[in-house]
Structures are given as C-alpha cells and as structure tokens.
Amino acid sequence: MKKILTLILAFSALLLLSSPALAQVEVGPEVAFILNTFSFLISGVLVMWMAAGFAMLEAGMVRTKNVATICLKNISLYSIAGILYYLIGYNLMYAGVDGGFWGSLGFWGPDDAAALSGDFSAGYASGSDWFFQMVFVATAASVVSGTVAERIRLWPFLIFVVVLTGLIYPIQGAWSWGGGWLSEMGFSDYAGSTIVHSVGGWAALTGALILGARKGKYGIGGRVNPMPGSSMPLATLGTFILWLGWFGFNGGSVLALGSADAAIEMSVVYLNTNLAAAAGLVAAMIALQMIYKRVDLSMALNGALAGLVSITAGPATPSPGAAVLIGAVGGVLVVLAVPIFDKLRIDDVVGALSVHLVCGIWGTLAVPFTDSEASFVAQIVGVAAVGVFVSLTSSLVWLALKFTVGIRVSQEEESSGSDTVELGLEAYPEFGRGSQGLK
Numbered sequence: 001m002k003k004i005l006t007l008i009l010a011f012s013a014l015l016l017l018s019s020p021a022l023a024q025v026e027v028g029p030e031v032a033f034i035l036n037t038f039s040f041l042i043s044g045v046l047v048m049w050m051a052a053g054f055a056m057l058e059a060g061m062v063r064t065k066n067v068a069t070i071c072l073k074n075i076s077l078y079s080i081a082g083i084l085y086y087l088i089g090y091n092l093m094y095a096g097v098d099g100g101f102w103g104s105l106g107f108w109g110p111d112d113a114a115a116l117s118g119d120f121s122a123g124y125a126s127g128s129d130w131f132f133q134m135v136f137v138a139t140a141a142s143v144v145s146g147t148v149a150e151r152i153r154l155w156p157f158l159i160f161v162v163v164l165t166g167l168i169y170p171i172q173g174a175w176s177w178g179g180g181w182l183s184e185m186g187f188s189d190y191a192g193s194t195i196v197h198s199v200g201g202w203a204a205l206t207g208a209l210i211l212g213a214r215k216g217k218y219g220i221g222g223r224v225n226p227m228p229g230s231s232m233p234l235a236t237l238g239t240f241i242l243w244l245g246w247f248g249f250n251g252g253s254v255l256a257l258g259s260a261d262a263a264i265e266m267s268v269v270y271l272n273t274n275l276a277a278a279a280g281l282v283a284a285m286i287a288l289q290m291i292y293k294r295v296d297l298s299m300a301l302n303g304a305l306a307g308l309v310s311i312t313a314g315p316a317t318p319s320p321g322a323a324v325l326i327g328a329v330g331g332v333l334v335v336l337a338v339p340i341f342d343k344l345r346i347d348d349v350v351g352a353l354s355v356h357l358v359c360g361i362w363g364t365l366a367v368p369f370t371d372s373e374a375s376f377v378a379q380i381v382g383v384a385a386v387g388v389f390v391s392l393t394s395s396l397v398w399l400a401l402k403f404t405v406g407i408r409v410s411q412e413e414e415s416s417g418s419d420t421v422e423l424g425l426e427a428y429p430e431f432g433r434g435s436q437g438l439k
Contacts, residue, residue, distance in 0.1 A: 032258025033120040039266075040128035043252025047135040050245030051078045054142040057238030058149060059427075061229040061298065061350040065417025066150045067427035073145050073154065077161045081138035084166035089137060090130055093170035097178040102171045123256070132252055136196050137165045139249070143200025146350035148207045151214050151414050154422050156407040163397045164203055172199060172386050187382035188374040191253035193313030193363035194386050201357025202390040205346070210398045211407060213347035215414050224342045227349075230427075232297050239301040243277055246308045250315045269315040273308065276315075276327025280307020283331035291335065299338065302351045303331035309356055310363035318370040326366050330359040361387075 055074035059067045086108050095103040110126045141161050148157065173195055175182040189195050216225055229235060250273045256262035284303020288295045307327030311318070318326060337354035346353070364383050368374040401407050413421040420426060 029120040032256075033115060033122070033124060035257040036124040036255075037128045039252060039254070039257035040124055040132040043248035044128070044132040044135050046245045046248025047132070047139065047252065048078075048245075050135075050242050050249065051075070051138055051142065053238045053241030053243075053245055054139075054145070055238070056234050056241060057301075058146040058350055060231040060233070060235030060238060061146065062149050063227060063417070064230040064428055064431065065419055065426070067230050067419065068423055068425055069154065069418035070145065070149055071427070072423065073149075073157060074142060076158060077141045077145060077165075078138045080158060080161050081141055081165040082134055084162055085134045085137050085170070086130075088166045089170040090133060092167070093133070093173045093178045097174045097180045099184045100174075100180055102174045102180075103178060123258070136192060136249075137169050139192075140169050140196050140200040140203075141165055143197065143352050143356045144204040144207060147204035147348045147352045148211055149349040150418065151408055152207070152211055153407055153409055154418070156401045156405055159401060159405075160203075160207070160394075160397055164394070168203070168390060168393050168397075169199055172389055175385070176382065182378075182382050182385065185381060186373075186375055186378040188367050188371060188379065189313050189364055189382065190315055190367075191250045191312045193309055193360045194383055196360075197309045197312065197356040198360035198364070198383070198386060199390050201353055201360055202387050203394040204348070204352055205357060206391055206394040207398050208346050208348060208353070210395065210402060213345055214349075215411055217347050218342075218345050222343065224339075229298070235298060235301055239304055243304060243308065246273055246277070246312075250312055254316070265316055271320060272311055272315045272318055272323035275320055275323045276307040276311035276330070277304045278307070279324040279327035280304050280310065280331035280334075283307075283328035284335050287332045287335040298351070299335060302334045302338075302355050305355045306330035306334040306359045309359040310366065313360075313363040314367040314371055314374070317367075322370050326363065326369075329366075330362060333358050333362055 051074060055071050058070045058074065062070050088105060088107075090108040091106050092103050095106075097103045108130055110130070112122075112126055114120075115122060115125065141164055144160070144164070145157075174180045176187050176189055176195060177183070214227065217227060219225055247270055250269050251266050254262055254266045254269060257266065281300055281304035284306065285295050285300050288299055307330045310326050310330030311323055315323070334351065334354045337358045338348075338351055341348055341353055348354070361383055365376070365379050367379055368376050398407065409418065409421065417426075
C-alpha cells in the first residue's frame with residue numbers, strides 16, 4: 001500500500017510539473033544567474049576537452065618520431081593561453097573597447113560583489129565568463145600547432161603562442177565580440193568561424209610559408225610525396241572528441257540558459273552543429289570517391305571538422321536542411337583545398353588550413369543566407385580585416401623569431417625526429433629505430 005501511495009504521489013508531481021500553467025512560470029533572477037553560470041562552465045569544460053581532441057588528431061597525423069613533441073605542444077599551448085588571457089588578453093578584448101580597436105591593459109580579476117549581495121543583474125558569475133572565453137583562445141592556437149608540425153622548434157613555437165594568445169587574438173576579438181568597430185558595422189560571427197578558426201588558420205598559413213615544407217615533401221615537377229601519419233585510430237578518436245567538444249563551443253555561445261528561449265536556441269544550435277558535421281563528412285567521402293575513386297580516412301575526418309567550422313559562424317539561424325547544405329559545402333571545400341595548398345607547396349601536416357581557414361571563411365560568408373540581420377558587405381569586411389591584421393602581425397612575429405633564435409630544426413634533427421632531439425624520448429620506444437620501427 002505504501003509503495004502504491006508513493007507511486008501516486010510521484011505521478012501527481014509529474015503531472016503538476018508538466019502542466020501548461022507551470023510551464024509558463026519564469027525563473028527568478030537568481031535561478032537564471034545559476035543556470036547561465038552553469039552553461040558557461042560546462043560548455044567551457046567541453047571546449048577544454050577539444051584540446052585533447054586536437055592533441056590526438058595531430059598525434060595520429062604526424063609521423064611516429066614526432067608524436068611526443070606534438071602532444072607536449074598541445075598541452076603547453078593550452079596552459080600558456082590560460083595564463084596570457086589572464087594577464088592581458090581578456091581585458092584587451094573586453095574592457096572598455098566601446099566601438100574602438102582594443103580594450104585596456106591589465107590583469108583580469110573576478111567581480112561578483114553585486115551577486116554576493118543579492119543583485120543578479122550581471123546574469124552570470126564573472127569567472128564563468130572568463131573561463132569560457134579563455135578556452136576559445138587555446139583553440140585558435142591549436143590550429144597553428146598541426147600545420148607547422150614536424151619541423152618547427154619547440155620554444156620558438158611557444159613564444160609565438162604567447163604573442164598570439166596575449167595580443168593578436170584579443171585585439172581582433174575586441175573588434176567584434178568586444179563591442180569594437182566590426183560589431184558597430186554589423187559583422188556577425190556567432191561562435192568564431194573567423195574570430196577563432198580563421199585566426200588560427202591565418203597564423204598557421206604565415207608560419208608554414210616562412211618555415212617552409214618538410215624535407216622530402218615536394219619533389220621535382222610538382223610531385224607530392226605522401227608522409228603517412230602514425231595512427232589513424234588516434235586521428236579518428238581526436239575527431240570524435242572535437243565533434244563532442246563542439247557542442248560546448250557552439251552551444252555555449254548562446255551565452256545563456258536562464259530562459260526557455262535560450263534553451264530552445266541552444267537545442268537548435270546543437271542540432272545544426274551535429275547535422276553540419278555529419279554532412280561535411282558524407283560530402284567529403286562522396287567527393288573523394290568521385291575525384292580519386294577511393295575514400296581517404298584522413299580527408300573524411302577533415303570533412304567532419306570542415307562541417308563543424310562552417311556552421312560555427314551561424315548555427316542558430318539555419319533550418320536543419322540549410323545546416324546540412326552549409327556543412328556539405330565545407331566538406332567538399334576541404335577535398336578541393338588540400339591539393340591546392342600542395343600545388344602551392346604549402347606544407348600543412350594535418351590539413352588545418354583547408355579546414356579552419358578555408359571553411360572558416362566560407363562559414364562566415366554563409367551567415368547572411370540564413371540570417372536576415374547579417375549583410376554580405378559586413379561579413380566580407382570582417383573576414384578581410386581579420387585576415388590582413390592576423391597575417392601581418394603573425395608574419396612579423398614569425399620573421400622576428402626566424403632571424404633571432406631561429407624557428408626550424410636542422411635537416412639532421414628533422415630526419416631524427418623532434419622527440420629524440422628536443423625531448424630525449426620516443427612516444428613508442430618499443431617501436432623505435434633500434435627495433436627497425438616506424439619513422
């Protein structure tokens with residue numbers, strides 16, 4: 001009898017909670033504050049997990065002799081991004097931009113005094129916002145890591161990361177997300193196809209041009225010599241992790257979860273993000289089969305990432321069908337762009353330029369197709385302005401490093417691999433050269 005009474009009470013509670021009257025009740029400011037803060041934090045955790053995705057993807061795409069180094073670069077660049085965004089990046093991007101080009105200099109510090117005294121008008125805890133913004137900076141730096149892998153020295157690369165995360169990224173970010181001049185013009189980039197992904201792509205492109213290709217990558221007469229990576233299972237795992245993390249990347253960019261409208265928008269963003277990724281992978285596979293008569297796994301993986309990058313600029317406004325089309329175009333663009341970069345003798349180890357730069361531009365320019373409030377003029381100006389600024393500043397930093405401390409390992413060191421030369425270890429010692437293993 002007691003169990004029956006408990007079931008009746010539970011069922012009654014469910015009926016009450018699902019009644020239309022209660023569904024219309026709006027949460028109070030404190031509850032909204034808590035939900036918004038939680039959304040920032042859990043979404044930030046998902047984006048932080050993308051750092052593991054980049055590490056595994058790149059570890060699978062580089063040769064065995066460089067796996068440990070690429071893992072070290074990915075975890076260290078994430079750490080550097082966090083420190084620099086605290087020291088200078090956040091305030092430079094958000095503090096007092098007011099339609100201009102950058103904010104103020106100085107350390108970031110949490111300010112929750114109002115909320116602690118009962119005023120929840122800020123909408124969320126300040127630390128949750130900082131954390132969510134910080135993990136985006138690390139994503140931009142991760143793009144660079146894969147492109148210049150296998151021939152760049154560790155410490156010069158990390159010095160570049162310091163400048164990228166402390167100055168270059170925050171300044172261009174202030175133009176739009178910080179309320180700067182691009183924002184005043186109407187430039188729209190929901191979660192960062194340009195502000196995050198293309199920024200990493202432009203920085204990676206200048207680095208690849210100044211650094212040069214890996215030894216033996218390009219032969220006489222335009223021949224491209226394949227350099228297979230160490231582990232396609234690792235690369236596949238990395239892609240799945242990135243796909244998962246992207247729900248936080250795009251979904252968290254709703255910047256709220258304290259109302260039904262915000263929850264609905266987040267669900268739309270999740271849906272469109274997933275569809276675009278799936279369409280990117282399938283479209284890449286079809287394009288590969290049509291062009292090369294076979295499907296390459298690494299290119300298919302990049303097709304999924306291409307779909308994700310493409311939808312990132314505007315995941316809230318497309319219909320599901322439009323999201324599929326946007327992602328599919330991204331998947332095809334990757335298949336077409338990779339050989340173009342090779343013809344230009346621009347050595348991109350993981351295909352990041354095709355994924356993050358090319359599809360970042362495509363995704364940003366596609367926004368006005370589904371968002372009536374966006375304009376093609378503002379989108380083109382934003383893409384061009386960010387591209388010129390990041391290319392010029394990155395080139396200056398790369399060249400300064402090249403002519404001072406040097407950025408490239410020697411031919412002998414490149415042949416031996418960065419793991420033994422710079423770290424004094426091997427990622428897979430049981431398959432080392434002493435065992436006639438992979439190189």
